[in-house]
Amino acid sequence: MRIITLEEHVTFPELTNLIPEAILLNQSVDQSAKLGKLASKLADVNGERLNSMNASGISLQVLSVAGAGADLLDAESGPAFARKYNDTLAQTMTENADRFAAFAHLPMTAPEAAADELERTVSTHQFKGALINGLTKGRFLDHPLFVPLLERAEKLDVPIYLHPGLPPKAVVAAYYSGLPEDAGTVLSVAGWGWHSETAIHVLRLIISGTLDRYPKLKIIIGHMGEMLPMIMARCDERFGVQQAGINQRSISQTLKDQVYITTSGVFTLPPFKVALETFGIDNILFSVDYPFSTNEDGVRFLKSLPLPDDQLEKIAHRNAEKLLKLN
Numbered sequence: 001m002r003i004i005t006l007e008e009h010v011t012f013p014e015l016t017n018l019i020p021e022a023i024l025l026n027q028s029v030d031q032s033a034k035l036g037k038l039a040s041k042l043a044d045v046n047g048e049r050l051n052s053m054n055a056s057g058i059s060l061q062v063l064s065v066a067g068a069g070a071d072l073l074d075a076e077s078g079p080a081f082a083r084k085y086n087d088t089l090a091q092t093m094t095e096n097a098d099r100f101a102a103f104a105h106l107p108m109t110a111p112e113a114a115a116d117e118l119e120r121t122v123s124t125h126q127f128k129g130a131l132i133n134g135l136t137k138g139r140f141l142d143h144p145l146f147v148p149l150l151e152r153a154e155k156l157d158v159p160i161y162l163h164p165g166l167p168p169k170a171v172v173a174a175y176y177s178g179l180p181e182d183a184g185t186v187l188s189v190a191g192w193g194w195h196s197e198t199a200i201h202v203l204r205l206i207i208s209g210t211l212d213r214y215p216k217l218k219i220i221i222g223h224m225g226e227m228l229p230m231i232m233a234r235c236d237e238r239f240g241v242q243q244a245g246i247n248q249r250s251i252s253q254t255l256k257d258q259v260y261i262t263t264s265g266v267f268t269l270p271p272f273k274v275a276l277e278t279f280g281i282d283n284i285l286f287s288v289d290y291p292f293s294t295n296e297d298g299v300r301f302l303k304s305l306p307l308p309d310d311q312l313e314k315i316a317h318r319n320a321e322k323l324l325k326l327n
Helices: 021-025 032-037 039-043 048-056 078-096 111-125 144-156 169-175 183-188 193-207 228-238 251-258 269-278 295-304 309-324
Strands: 004-010 060-065 100-102 130-133 160-163 219-221 259-262
Touching (some): 004 309, 039 048, 048 295, 111 130, 144 160, 169 193, 193 219, 193 228, 251 259, 295 309
Parallel strands (some): 004 060, 219 259
16 A cells, blocks of 8 residues: 655754754754754654665655744844745655655745745646745744745745644743753643644634635644644634634634644544544545654554445555645
């Protein structure tokens, strides 16, 4: 069975080392220790990563940039940095072009340039969309500044993968401070905060009317739907259709129409069942979250799913092929 994964990360030290240290130290959460432990795996594409894919039966990974990047830089320096990162990523994949694809890394502090870079990478490198890490200087994608990017993604018919980013300092102080050792840090990111923030990001895009304005725009989120499957019905109850005269569809209908979810990093059956019953079989795509999760664990979970072959194939590769236009 062909297996495609699409939340799989890279970080190239030769590029992140170009980001001024003062900018890195100013981030709300210090993740350097965790990223450092995985530095060799994140930097590798054609070595250990490919060997692990082969051993696990993964046919293709869609790569995306993890950690510090162009979104930390100002509007003047961000675009050139993003362009260099994308060109480096594209060049790195050429050795095994049939095994890798990519999402663009964008200079989010310069939205017009981000839209142009998305189009350039799609047309020049055949990238499959873009991955965006959380908020940009405290702003969600429903902010008017990001209209150029949303318009361009819809025009190009490529998805935006909304990946969690580090929470703003005020959020860290209010929600995650005063806990023992590194518990607050873990709670603020993979332990909870990343998932709730991404869910809020998606809900803002719906409630603000943004997805109604761009009805052909496709959004991808990971981690089995970032807790949205279990709360979808309650959202419908609390936000009626045309609430405040803004959204034209129910929350659940908009999610089913425009949002796709991946299994990245969540390999247990109960959340999958909820996701299947809410988002439906056509909106779920397999992913691992490599190297933060292992290919072995992900594929073991995929093959354990109690689904008929045709549905298993949709999750394993057919949904991704359709959404990302993969041959």
